[in-house]
Amino acid sequence: MNTSEDKTENFLFTKEFQKIDPAMVAEELKNKGFFSFSKAFTTKAINAIEKDATKSKLNLNDNRICGVYAETQYHLTKLLCVSKTFFDFVTSNFVFDVCRKHLGDEFRLKALRYYETYGGHHMQWHTDNKTDRGFSHIPGIIIIFYISDVKEGQFQYIEGSHLWSGEKAYSNYSEEFINKEYKDKVRDFKLPSGSMVIYNTYGIHRAEPVSNKSFVRKSVFAQIDAQIEDGEPIILDSKIITKMNSDVAMFLGFGKPSNYVAYPPTSINTLPLNKNVLGIFLKYVVIRFMRKIYDLSPGFVKSVVKKSFRK
Numbered sequence: 001m002n003t004s005e006d007k008t009e010n011f012l013f014t015k016e017f018q019k020i021d022p023a024m025v026a027e028e029l030k031n032k033g034f035f036s037f038s039k040a041f042t043t044k045a046i047n048a049i050e051k052d053a054t055k056s057k058l059n060l061n062d063n064r065i066c067g068v069y070a071e072t073q074y075h076l077t078k079l080l081c082v083s084k085t086f087f088d089f090v091t092s093n094f095v096f097d098v099c100r101k102h103l104g105d106e107f108r109l110k111a112l113r114y115y116e117t118y119g120g121h122h123m124q125w126h127t128d129n130k131t132d133r134g135f136s137h138i139p140g141i142i143i144i145f146y147i148s149d150v151k152e153g154q155f156q157y158i159e160g161s162h163l164w165s166g167e168k169a170y171s172n173y174s175e176e177f178i179n180k181e182y183k184d185k186v187r188d189f190k191l192p193s194g195s196m197v198i199y200n201t202y203g204i205h206r207a208e209p210v211s212n213k214s215f216v217r218k219s220v221f222a223q224i225d226a227q228i229e230d231g232e233p234i235i236l237d238s239k240i241i242t243k244m245n246s247d248v249a250m251f252l253g254f255g256k257p258s259n260y261v262a263y264p265p266t267s268i269n270t271l272p273l274n275k276n277v278l279g280i281f282l283k284y285v286v287i288r289f290m291r292k293i294y295d296l297s298p299g300f301v302k303s304v305v306k307k308s309f310r311k
């Protein structure tokens with residue numbers, strides 16, 4: 001008979017992926033710096049995450065969960081408020097076993113997001129072994145999975161770079177340096193939706209830049225590392241937390257500080273002005289203007305307006 005854990009696994013992962021041994025993944029993270037698997041997630045799981053994460057994308061002065069635009073990217077860091085599927089994945093035996101084997105008994109979810117990357121986004125080659133305060137020596141992994149098919153703008157990783165990048169106390173690398181010294185070590189992850197990449201945060205990587213303005217790549221990102229005393233705020237909806245034990249509490253940072261600045265820093269000024277945004281502002285101005293005229297109108301006009309709306 002199927003246990004509820006088996007059912008969750010069958011919903012999340014393809015049959016082929018369920019055969020993957022976390023010890024083998026940890027071995028690849030140690031040797032090459034990355035592990036990847038084409039179509040690790042079922043189409044049902046990917047569709048559920050996309051639907052939950054995009055229900056209300058941009059809302060000003062709205063109590064629902066919504067994301068932020070940072071120029072050429074959309075980010076929803078509150079994924080654990082909307083997606084039980086993501087919660088099931090990130091607390092799955094697979095993820096916890098990989099973490100235990102690679103990071104030891106203590107590990108914490110540091111950052112998470114559903115994100116969309118648009119044409120014109122430029123990401124420098126970098127490592128992720130850093131906090132919001134800069135370079136740090138904290139072992140960690142990042143799991144990225146694709147929500148859309150990725151034929152360009154793919155994740156790229158310099159194989160083996162996790163073995164030497166730690167000798168340099170910085171996180172960013174120029175395109176000239178990589179092209180000159182490591183071109184033959186660049187690994188490309190052009191993969192269909194549902195594919196998963198896990199990488200060692202010490203490795204040098206980026207998303208390949210795409211200039212085509214209509215380009216969109218949809219992905220999910222989760223960073224987990226071995227330092228459990230601080231992290232980005234993890235905002236949860238209690239209805240999603242259907243499993244709790246001391247490991248899950250440690251993983252989510254229960255009762256621990258979360259003083260890192262949530263990435264990316266955004267404000268109204270990083271919201272690109274496009275048709276959709278212009279439409280929202282135009283509607284707002286028209287509604288507030290009409291409301292003002294109504295408020296200033298004499299009583300008999302108000303009652304006529306009220307009556308006509310009641311009909």
Ligand SMILES: O=C(O)CCC(=O)C(=O)O
Nearest residue numbers: 128154155156205206207
């Ligand atoms: O989206 C990608 O391919 C890479 C993302 C990344 O490196 C990051 O957000 O630190």
Ligand SMILES: [Fe+2]
Nearest residue numbers: 126127128205
């Ligand atoms: Fe990164």
